[in-house]
Amino acid sequence: MNDLRNGATIARERMRGPSAPLILCLSCVALFAIGVLERQSDALSSPDDTLAGAVFGIALPLMAYLVSERVSDGTRLDRSVDCLARYGTNRRAALCGVLLVSALSSALCGVLLTVSALLGAHSTHSPTLLIDLRVSVGIGFVAGVVYALYFGAASLLGKRGGGRKWALIIDFVLGAGGSGLAAPWPRGHVRNLLGGHPVIDLSQANAWLALALIGVACATLSVMRTAE
Amino acid sequence: MSDSLRDTRRGDLGFQGLNHAGLANINASFSAGTHVVVGTEHDGTATLIELAAGLVQPVSGSVLLYGVAPWSHARTRRRIASLCASETPLPARNVAGALTLALKALGETRSALSVLDDAGLAHFASKRVSSLTPLEARVVALSLALSQREPVLLALHEPLSVVGIVPEAWLLRTLTERSAAGAIVLCTASRLEDATRLGGSASTLSRGSWLAPASAGPPLGSVALRVHTAEPRRLAARLSEAPDVSGVEWAGGHELIVHGGELERVAHSIVANARAEAIRITALKPDAPSLDALAAARAGLAQAYYERARGAETGAKRQS
Numbered sequence: 075m076n077d078l079r080n081g082a083t084i085a086r087e088r089m090r091g092p093s094a095p096l097i098l099c100l101s102c103v104a105l106f107a108i109g110v111l112e113r114q115s116d117a118l119s120s121p122d123d124t125l126a127g128a129v130f131g132i133a134l135p136l137m138a139y140l141v142s143e144r145v146s147d148g149t150r151l152d153r154s155v156d157c158l159a160r161y162g163t164n165r166r167a168a169l170c171g172v173l174l175v176s177a178l179s180s181a182l183c184g185v186l187l188t189v190s191a192l193l194g195a196h197s198t199h200s201p202t203l204l205i206d207l208r209v210s211v212g213i214g215f216v217a218g219v220v221y222a223l224y225f226g227a228a229s230l231l232g233k234r235g236g237g238r239k240w241a242l243i244i245d246f247v248l249g250a251g252g253s254g255l256a257a258p259w260p261r262g263h264v265r266n267l268l269g270g271h272p273v274i275d276l277s278q279a280n281a282w283l284a285l286a287l288i289g290v291a292c293a294t295l296s297v298m299r300t301a302e
Numbered sequence: 303m304s305d306s307l308r309d310t311r312r313g314d315l316g317f318q319g320l321n322h323a324g325l326a327n328i329n330a331s332f333s334a335g336t337h338v339v340v341g342t343e344h345d346g347t348a349t350l351i352e353l354a355a356g357l358v359q360p361v362s363g364s365v366l367l368y369g370v371a372p373w374s375h376a377r378t379r380r381r382i383a384s385l386c387a388s389e390t391p392l393p394a395r396n397v398a399g400a401l402t403l404a405l406k407a408l409g410e411t412r413s414a415l416s417v418l419d420d421a422g423l424a425h426f427a428s429k430r431v432s433s434l435t436p437l438e439a440r441v442v443a444l445s446l447a448l449s450q451r452e453p454v455l456l457a458l459h460e461p462l463s464v465v466g467i468v469p470e471a472w473l474l475r476t477l478t479e480r481s482a483a484g485a486i487v488l489c490t491a492s493r494l495e496d497a498t499r500l501g502g503s504a505s506t507l508s509r510g511s512w513l514a515p516a517s518a519g520p521p522l523g524s525v526a527l528r529v530h531t532a533e534p535r536r537l538a539a540r541l542s543e544a545p546d547v548s549g550v551e552w553a554g555g556h557e558l559i560v561h562g563g564e565l566e567r568v569a570h571s572i573v574a575n576a577r578a579e580a581i582r583i584t585a586l587k588p589d590a591p592s593l594d595a596l597a598a599a600r601a602g603l604a605q606a607y608y609e610r611a612r613g614a615e616t617g618a619k620r621q622s
Binding site for chain 1: 355356357377379380381382384393395403404407
């Protein structure tokens, strides 16, 4: 437990500084503006378009990628805890601590980005705003967590965590489809939850399950591939 | 000794068939006491320390501390105090914060200030981690390594290079205490003077090759030249009497290998004797020694200097 806490502490320290909140604020402002523009173009479909395109299509994966890169100090997830491991910390436990901070930070990003976009896309007195917020915030939270675990596991490929970059590209390219090729990546399932076309005709309930499976598989893989 | 790690395992610190980033087939073992590895970072000393401390996984071969691989055993790493060639402090606002986190990881309840105070570095406590120079980062790491309670191994890269910021007397005294308490103190030194001051047994790491004192060869005292001639027998007979030639070998066919002390003198002697006997030489080229022989000679030279420096220091101490 102490090792996990120490891992979380170094991840929190790495997140410290003005740049992370600044980027998050700028992203929120940009998404709010995109939401407003979408509303002016087509008020009816603006929330769906903004969420599926700008928020969950671009902003959230990018933010989760940046958070993962930052908490891991720009290197592989397992190597990022070496500084603690030399003092007798169990790498696996410390890695879980780093993943925890990464997942919570990405989830927070997901929630704030979703809220900003919806506030822009809905008019202030819209009756559907609260319903949309309630549903989408949950999706944003879970998507943030899953993306953090996904990028963490991907960083274990390559000498300096280059797999993380490839994971972002593969999620963009393969996750955009609806075939079996999109099944292992989070993007298609998040799109399904937002009401977009599903991956291999999975129901929305199964999309939740698929996201949970991806998250658990990535976390397990990260721990298994790391030495004590 | 109430040390469970030491009691239950055999073999002290051992490198077996170790190959990693320039280190080639290292086989060596160290028991409790002080051991100095003479060599530069370019020779692989930094990598050796990282491997001993369990900070990197060997590509092939093994590093075992009392029978356990420190890379994959967290509890063993807790008993290792290390100082690497390049140190990055733990992420924190200031040095005290970074040390507090390190002490927490070690499971110790001491304050960071007490660690810095012992090394005379209390003024570092409030310094920002990001403003530390590479040398200062090493000093902080050394103060923590030397303050560690009951380590079984101290793996220190060039500990004397930080003398000036920390007092040498404190550093050497602490190392002697740890060594006397049964710890393995493994240090590296690029300067023979430093190796002498650290004391203990010395080995050499030369371009990734391990040269224990026993394998150190004598300095290369002779040169060899390969001579191609149509009449090797006649030339060999003539050269065997030449004063500058220490030996002549027939390499087979039309080739002779001529040994001597100085390249120019041997070459001159060959040419002069061949001319006197009217023997035609078709080729004359130096016979380069093998890399292994060169490395052994280099280690032998280093060992000789080391022993001489130690002898001089012991003599000076006795006189005073």
